[in-house]
Amino acid sequence: MSIRHLPDHLINQIAAGEVVERPAAVVKELVENSIDAGASAIQIDLINGGKSSIVIADNGKGMSKDDLSKALERHATSKLPNDDLVNIDFLGFRGEALPSIASVSRLHIKTYDQDDQSAWQIQVINGNKQSVSPASHHEGTTITVSDLFSTTPARLKFLKSDRAEYGAIKDIITRMALCNPHISFKLTHNNEIKLSYSGQQGDFFDQYKGRIHDILGKEFIENSFLFENKKEGIHLYGYASLPSLNRATSQYQYMFVNGRAVKDKLLYGVIRAAYMDVLHSGRHPTVTLYLNLPNEDVDVNVHPGKAEVRFRDAAYIRGLIISTLKQALMNESQKTSSTLSSQTLQKLNHANYNPLPLSRGGSRAVPKSYAYNNHNLAEKAQEFYQPLEQSQNQILPSARYEEIPQEDQNVDFPLGAARAQIHENYIIAQSEDGLVIVDQHAAHERLVYEKLKKQIDENNIITQALLVPEIVDLDDTEIDLLNVHKSTFEKYGIGFDEFGSGSIAIQSLPSLLGEKLNVQSLIKDIIDEIKEFGTAEKIEKTIHEKLSSIACYRSIRSGRRMNADEMNMLLRDMEKTQKSGHCNHGRPTYIKFDLKDIERLFGRR
Ligand code: ADP
Ligand code: MG
Numbered sequence: 001m002s003i004r005h006l007p008d009h010l011i012n013q014i015a016a017g018e019v020v021e022r023p024a025a026v027v028k029e030l031v032e033n034s035i036d037a038g039a040s041a042i043q044i045d046l047i048n049g050g051k052s053s054i055v056i057a058d059n060g061k062g063m064s065k066d067d068l069s070k071a072l073e074r075h076a077t078s079k080l081p082n083d084d085l086v087n088i089d090f091l092g093f094r095g096e097a098l099p100s101i102a103s104v105s106r107l108h109i110k111t112y113d114q115d116d117q118s119a120w121q122i123q124v125i126n127g128n129k130q131s132v133s134p135a136s137h138h139e140g141t142t143i144t145v146s147d148l149f150s151t152t153p154a155r156l157k158f159l160k161s162d163r164a165e166y167g168a169i170k171d172i173i174t175r176m177a178l179c180n181p182h183i184s185f186k187l188t189h190n191n192e193i194k195l196s197y198s199g200q201q202g203d204f205f206d207q208y209k210g211r212i213h214d215i216l217g218k219e220f221i222e223n224s225f226l227f228e229n230k231k232e233g234i235h236l237y238g239y240a241s242l243p244s245l246n247r248a249t250s251q252y253q254y255m256f257v258n259g260r261a262v263k264d265k266l267l268y269g270v271i272r273a274a275y276m277d278v279l280h281s282g283r284h285p286t287v288t289l290y291l292n293l294p295n296e297d298v299d300v301n302v303h304p305g306k307a308e309v310r311f312r313d314a315a316y317i318r319g320l321i322i323s324t325l326k327q328a329l330m331n332e333s334q335k336t337s338s339t340l341s342s343q344t345l346q347k348l349n350h351a352n353y354n355p356l357p358l359s360r361g362g363s364r365a366v367p368k369s370y371a372y373n374n375h376n377l378a379e380k381a382q383e384f385y386q387p388l389e390q391s392q393n394q395i396l397p398s399a400r401y402e403e404i405p406q407e408d409q410n411v412d413f414p415l416g417a418a419r420a421q422i423h424e425n426y427i428i429a430q431s432e433d434g435l436v437i438v439d440q441h442a443a444h445e446r447l448v449y450e451k452l453k454k455q456i457d458e459n460n461i462i463t464q465a466l467l468v469p470e471i472v473d474l475d476d477t478e479i480d481l482l483n484v485h486k487s488t489f490e491k492y493g494i495g496f497d498e499f500g501s502g503s504i505a506i507q508s509l510p511s512l513l514g515e516k517l518n519v520q521s522l523i524k525d526i527i528d529e530i531k532e533f534g535t536a537e538k539i540e541k542t543i544h545e546k547l548s549s550i551a552c553y554r555s556i557r558s559g560r561r562m563n564a565d566e567m568n569m570l571l572r573d574m575e576k577t578q579k580s581g582h583c584n585h586g587r588p589t590y591i592k593f594d595l596k597d598i599e600r601l602f603g604r605r
Helices: 008-019 023-036 065-071 097-103 153-157 162-179 204-222 265-274 314-333 338-350 377-384 440-457 476-484 486-491 519-532 536-553 564-576 595-601
Strands: 041-047 053-058 106-113 118-125 141-146 184-189 192-197 224-231 234-241 253-257 260-262 287-292 399-401 417-422 426-431 434-439 463-473 495-498 503-510 590-594
Touching: 008 097, 023 041, 023 053, 023 097, 023 141, 023 162, 041 162, 065 106, 065 118, 097 106, 162 184, 162 192, 162 204, 162 253, 162 260, 192 204, 204 224, 204 234, 204 287, 224 314, 234 314, 253 265, 265 287, 265 314, 287 314, 417 564, 426 564, 434 440, 434 564, 434 595, 440 536, 440 564, 463 519, 476 486, 476 495, 476 519, 486 495, 486 536, 503 519, 519 536, 590 595
Parallel strands: 041 184, 253 287
Antiparallel strands: 041 053, 053 141, 106 118, 106 141, 184 192, 224 234, 234 287, 253 260, 399 417, 417 426, 426 434, 434 590, 463 503, 495 503
């Protein structure tokens, strides 16, 4: 067989395999074109998950008659005026999308030429480009893609259900909308409106916040924080959830590099690293992250769908994002999740409960017929409302009240003064303007962990020499493994020597771990994990995780009774400690209720 040049329609179909593998990819290319054309409103109408028809209408600058015809030629683009492949200011630049889409569908473009005040259309049927003809169209460009892949049945077979294809399109529109808050987006599927976001106005961050609110909802807005860093031409910003608002997958992490939605492994890893000490592995924060950097510092040309990017200095970018997020998390951590307190308040509010109006004297009028959960409240009330003198010193089961000296009220402190401990785990504190409930176990976990981390970071692990060294039996490869990483173990306060053949003697351990530790199982656990993933970084992480989980386990278990001084000491310690708002697993360590809200609950406001 001799070599031949492939005909254009085949070349386009082959390219289409890369550029437009499914309806969502078509939508992405076309919406990108609309954004590049300066549109401020884009509407996407789909039929049957985009398989039967995709219509994209924009109000962008449109095309001239001449350009319309050229737009369908391969490698024809208006976006590389200076042949500069580095400084790309548009989302497109390959000049491949339209000819590729046209080769695997019926394509119809209508456009309005603003300069010439005329409207034009072109159609491609079965790969044959018709000539440009006048049209009636009043603004921007409308592109209709019908019967996608009907001429390439092999490709059609790989498409998923309408619902799945629609889902992928919705995800893409969501991402594009998050990244372009000033543009209105409307998406319909089978004539039903599915998304409708109006263009945001106002300051830079107000625009983003407004759009993020539309897409991710109020809960996210109330439980997230803004992070920002500007450095050497790099602008990083975004919103990230407090650790307590977490999800089972990383699906709710939206990342954008120079205006492009990306799903870049490096960036997912960076977010994981930033939340490492505040979130259980396996839980994921919700994040919108925008990274804008000089074009020469990033290559967007590595992936045909442009989902992945390559940074010139990946380590620098990684470090920058991690430190920015960590810093912001630290600043925020003193705030605790408002979801919990507001959810709780809502629950109380909705429990069939309507506060009764106060009678003129200030006491509550309880009508006989007032029903509360089918019980008669008036009778119930009788059971509970004992005369004050009798109930004053009565201590309810498992609630303890500690007398606190008048002069030492501590209410000025953010977490207030400890008033009681209930159910042997919850500290009730009174602050100047509210009520604080502390989960003492979660709080203590966090404190111990932060202390341990501080010691590690400062390379100043306080160790305790074991009076009687603990002998651990291991095989030769395990002992070799330990010896190779001896200095890492020492950094974490674990000192050991070889002890005859086939065993080691543990000489010292971090003192924060406390006594009566099962050293055998600690060492064996670490070795098991090291064997599985032997990189130095991983080993350090394993030791770190093991030590902190032991530290947590050994922290005050719930059930420990504390006196007023101990409780207040814990509160003051929490105020001083970074990230004390959440335990190591992302659960909050305390919840604060505003006095205002409490008063509202009781109908006093
Ligand atoms: P690219 O976007 O890489 O340039 P495309 O094949 O997607 O390649 O588009 C080719 C050209 O058609 C673009 O460069 C642009 O000039 C023009 N074009 C495509 N879509 C639109 C649109 N919605 N509005 C205005 N011009 C468009
Ligand atoms: Mg394009």
